[in-house]
Amino acid sequence: MSKLxxxxxxxxxxxxxxxxxxxLAGVIRxxxxxxxxxGAIGKLYGMRNGIEGLMQERLVDLGIFAxxxxxxxxxxxxxxxxxxxxxxxxxxxxxxxxxxxQLLAVFKKYxxxxxxxxxxxxxxDTVSKLSxxxxxxxxxxxxxGVPKTIDNDLEGTDHTxxxxxxxxxxxxxxxxxxxxxxxxTTKAVTIVEIMGxxxxxxxTSASLxxxxxxxxxxxxxxxxxPFCMDEFIESTKKALDKHPSVVVAVSExxxxxxxxxxxxxxxxxxxxxxxxxxxxxxxxxxxxAVRDRIGCKVRSVELNVSQRCAGHLVSATDIADSVAIGRxxxxxxxxxxxxxxMLYRRISSAPYACEFDCADVHEIANxxxxxxxxxxxxEHNGITDACLAYLRPLIEGERYPKYVSGLPExxxx
Amino acid sequence: MSKLxxxxxxxxxxxxxxxxxxxLAGVIRxxxxxxxxxGAIGKLYGMRNGIEGLMQERLVDLGIFAxxxxxxxxxxxxxxxxxxxxxxxxxxxxxxxxxxxQLLAVFKKYxxxxxxxxxxxxxxDTVSKLSxxxxxxxxxxxxxGVPKTIDNDLEGTDHTxxxxxxxxxxxxxxxxxxxxxxxxTTKAVTIVEIMGxxxxxxxTSASLxxxxxxxxxxxxxxxxxPFCMDEFIESTKKALDKHPSVVVAVSExxxxxxxxxxxxxxxxxxxxxxxxxxxxxxxxxxxxAVRDRIGCKVRSVELNVSQRCAGHLVSATDIADSVAIGRxxxxxxxxxxxxxxMLYRRISSAPYACEFDCADVHEIANxxxxxxxxxxxxEHNGITDACLAYLRPLIEGERYPKYVSGLPExxxx
Numbered sequence: 001m002s003k004l005x006x007x008x009x010x011x012x013x014x015x016x017x018x019x020x021x022x023x024l025a026g027v028i029r030x031x032x033x034x035x036x037x038x039g040a041i042g043k044l045y046g047m048r049n050g051i052e053g054l055m056q057e058r059l060v061d062l063g064i065f066a067x068x069x070x071x072x073x074x075x076x077x078x079x080x081x082x083x084x085x086x087x088x089x090x091x092x093x094x095x096x097x098x099x100x101x102q103l104l105a106v107f108k109k110y111x112x113x114x115x116x117x118x119x120x121x122x123x124x125d126t127v128s129k130l131s132x133x134x135x136x137x138x139x140x141x142x143x144x145g146v147p148k149t150i151d152n153d154l155e156g157t158d159h160t161x162x163x164x165x166x167x168x169x170x171x172x173x174x175x176x177x178x179x180x181x182x183x184x185t186t187k188a189v190t191i192v193e194i195m196g197x198x199x200x201x202x203x204t205s206a207s208l209x210x211x212x213x214x215x216x217x218x219x220x221x222x223x224x225x226p227f228c229m230d231e232f233i234e235s236t237k238k239a240l241d242k243h244p245s246v247v248v249a250v251s252e253x254x255x256x257x258x259x260x261x262x263x264x265x266x267x268x269x270x271x272x273x274x275x276x277x278x279x280x281x282x283x284x285x286x287x288x289a290v291r292d293r294i295g296c297k298v299r300s301v302e303l304n305v306s307q308r309c310a311g312h313l314v315s316a317t318d319i320a321d322s323v324a325i326g327r328x329x330x331x332x333x334x335x336x337x338x339x340x341x342m343l344y345r346r347i348s349s350a351p352y353a354c355e356f357d358c359a360d361v362h363e364i365a366n367x368x369x370x371x372x373x374x375x376x377x378x379e380h381n382g383i384t385d386a387c388l389a390y391l392r393p394l395i396e397g398e399r400y401p402k403y404v405s406g407l408p409e410x411x412x413x
Numbered sequence: 414m415s416k417l418x419x420x421x422x423x424x425x426x427x428x429x430x431x432x433x434x435x436x437l438a439g440v441i442r443x444x445x446x447x448x449x450x451x452g453a454i455g456k457l458y459g460m461r462n463g464i465e466g467l468m469q470e471r472l473v474d475l476g477i478f479a480x481x482x483x484x485x486x487x488x489x490x491x492x493x494x495x496x497x498x499x500x501x502x503x504x505x506x507x508x509x510x511x512x513x514x515q516l517l518a519v520f521k522k523y524x525x526x527x528x529x530x531x532x533x534x535x536x537x538d539t540v541s542k543l544s545x546x547x548x549x550x551x552x553x554x555x556x557x558g559v560p561k562t563i564d565n566d567l568e569g570t571d572h573t574x575x576x577x578x579x580x581x582x583x584x585x586x587x588x589x590x591x592x593x594x595x596x597x598t599t600k601a602v603t604i605v606e607i608m609g610x611x612x613x614x615x616x617t618s619a620s621l622x623x624x625x626x627x628x629x630x631x632x633x634x635x636x637x638x639p640f641c642m643d644e645f646i647e648s649t650k651k652a653l654d655k656h657p658s659v660v661v662a663v664s665e666x667x668x669x670x671x672x673x674x675x676x677x678x679x680x681x682x683x684x685x686x687x688x689x690x691x692x693x694x695x696x697x698x699x700x701x702a703v704r705d706r707i708g709c710k711v712r713s714v715e716l717n718v719s720q721r722c723a724g725h726l727v728s729a730t731d732i733a734d735s736v737a738i739g740r741x742x743x744x745x746x747x748x749x750x751x752x753x754x755m756l757y758r759r760i761s762s763a764p765y766a767c768e769f770d771c772a773d774v775h776e777i778a779n780x781x782x783x784x785x786x787x788x789x790x791x792e793h794n795g796i797t798d799a800c801l802a803y804l805r806p807l808i809e810g811e812r813y814p815k816y817v818s819g820l821p822e823x824x825x826x
Contacts, residue, residue: 406808
């Protein structure tokens with residue numbers, strides 16, 4: 001593959017995570033390295049608010065980080081997308097050729113030859129369409145997707161950057177809620193609602209306490225298996241017979257056997273641009289069921305957005321992996337890859353070791369990797385040891401931000 | 414004051430905090446010291462589930478910590494009440510003399526001469542009644558209250574143990590939510606509901622970002638001032654004109670001018686044994702108002718129980734203060750104090766310095782210290798610099814738990 005000289009642009013898309021800026025820092029590190037050895041990539045621009053900002057030429061020169069290791073290190077621990085994000089769904093080329101011509105004009109104007117997009121499932125759809133377009137148009141540009149999602153539901157990769165930190169946050173917070181719930185002697189049920197519309201990965205991490213102090217939720221429900229309210233009530237009653245404080249972890253996206261969402265009663269009716277239904281109230285639905293059918297004290301806790309933006313509690317493994325995959329994307333693109341998503345292949349869990357690879361993004365986009373059957377117990381209300389063995393290395397290690405006036409330092413671009 | 418030889422008992426009561434075990438560790442440290450210099454206090458028992466467990470002689474010998482500095486240090490960072498808690502309201506002596514006779518029998522059986530109760534407003538009511546009873550009965554026992562509440566609403570003390578850590582959690586989490594909310598360009602309002610039924614102290618801490626990176630909620634509403642929905646909608650519209658992402662911090666206990674709770678529409682109807690109404694849905698009420706009257710994207714986030722049990726993110730100042738006040742209580746009791754609540758007097762904010770004192774618990778119980786007018790802006794929708802100057806030292810410094818298998822170590826008694 002011949003060398004392709006030119007500038008690069010990087011963007012962030014989709015929901016924020018605590019590690020998406022670590023991947024941005026990784027791409028910056030990769031390009032700095034390439035620059036230092038006088039490789040093919042020149043300038044690195046950041047697009048504000050993803051592809052939307054790129055269309056409007058809202059670019060920021062990321063050369064500001066070249067001489068500032070301290071700032072780059074702080075960027076790695078700043079939560080949420082420092083460049084801003086968008087939820088723009090790209091039109092099909094045949095439906096809106098003008099859109100693509102306008103993009104092409106921007107690429108030409110800034111001599112952009114490398115395009116990096118950090119995002120989840122929907123962002124890989126953007127990478128897929130864009131790489132198909134440039135291949136067709138004859139404009140020589142390499143387009144690479146770098147995964148990011150707390151949901152861990154992308155096909156083809158062992159795990160996703162951002163998942164480990166979210167899982168550490170969930171596991172830690174649930175272990176604290178278990179302590180909090182255990183202080184009284186009266187019978188009480190605590191429902192913890194965890195993010196996860198289609199895949200229950202993040203909810204599985206609630207059980208990680210089993211490997212630490214032995215405490216874990218009594219019951220865990222994932223979207224992978226149909227939810228049965230009668231089974232839930234019976235299992236909760238049995239758990240209450242054993243000890244007064246029962247904790248239940250539940251994915252926001254659990255559905256009844258007929259496919260309706262358990263939280264449907266509390267649905268907002270809003271859909272996002274990708275057609276996903278906006279869910280709210282799965283925990284509330286279970287709370288009301290316990291109140292009506294068991295009658296004991298009950299509360300629900302929605303872990304909410306902190307699951308994806310708690311930069312104060314990250315997995316050192318996740319941050320290191322997230323930086324490394326961004327750097328690897330820059331180097332892979334310079335070496336000739338395009339139309340690919342970067343991914344991890346796990347070599348070993350103990351000791352933990354992963355290597356990088358990349359795969360055709362067209363094969364990956366718009367697919368969902370669910371929690372496999374062997375990670376879910378026979379009763380469909382708990383997590384197996386095999387699942388915890390998979391999860392454990394991803395949450396290990398702590399890395400703390402620097403604190404200024406008692407609060408974590410954040411890099412604002 | 415002559416020396417009083419005998420054993421001691423310590424209990425925890427009311428809602429958990431991230432620092433209540435630090436105070437327990439402080440009492441343990443104080444008694445160990447007294448023991449080592451062959452002072453008046455012998456054994457130290459812990460009562461499980463507060464006064465309820467004491468009645469049932471459910472005691473644990475806290476001598477287990479005497480030779481185990483590592484375990485004691487881990488206890489300081491374990492969230493929620495390690496001894497368990499209760500919400501038992503003591504009867505008046507004249508209403509239930511048998512109750513007090515039974516308690517007295519337990520004191521005599523275990524030769525309890527020192528009684529330490531770590532708790533909030535309601536727990537000081539217990540200390541007040543118990544100290545009045547023993548004074549009357551002629552049984553020589555010293556009864557000391559040690560404050561604890563994330564609400565910071567106890568009279569007579571500069572601040573309360575547990576508040577600084579809760580405030581650090583709130584300030585940090587709100588700063589992360591501000592980052593998370595800022596990634597999109599569409600107009601959106603994020604309502605953050607923070608604990609605080611009668612006093613808005615914890616909500617004031619949401620503004621601490623002003624001293625760090627300059628980011629803070631656009632609007633802050635406290636229970637100290639009547640809430641006006643029209644003013645809220647107008648102020649929110651004005652804020653949306655300035656920037657697309659508006660963040661509002663609100664205490665769960667805000668009320669309209671007629672005294673009804675803003676979250677009343679979503680009230681559960683449940684009251685606790687002290688007659689407090691259980692609130693839910695203040696954030697939801699504002700979310701619905703914004704949706705109806707402004708029509709932009711809006712969400713509400715309830716920070717929930719993590720505010721009081723996030724042992725992974727504590728203020729080093731708070732933990733040190735909480736340990737120190739527990740130790741001081743043990744020493745003050747040995748020196749003759751009784752019927753008192755320990756408290757802090759601030760000597761200086763910069764550098765931060767506090768000294769201990771104690772005050773008659775009868776003067777303190779059942780009173781509420783609200784956020785004073787000079788800490789609230791003229792529009793009643795924001796926090797003054799004077800308030801931040803008061804808050805800042807309380808959240809400063811970080812102390813991290815030891816992690817085991819990626820999760821914080823917890824001491825379970």
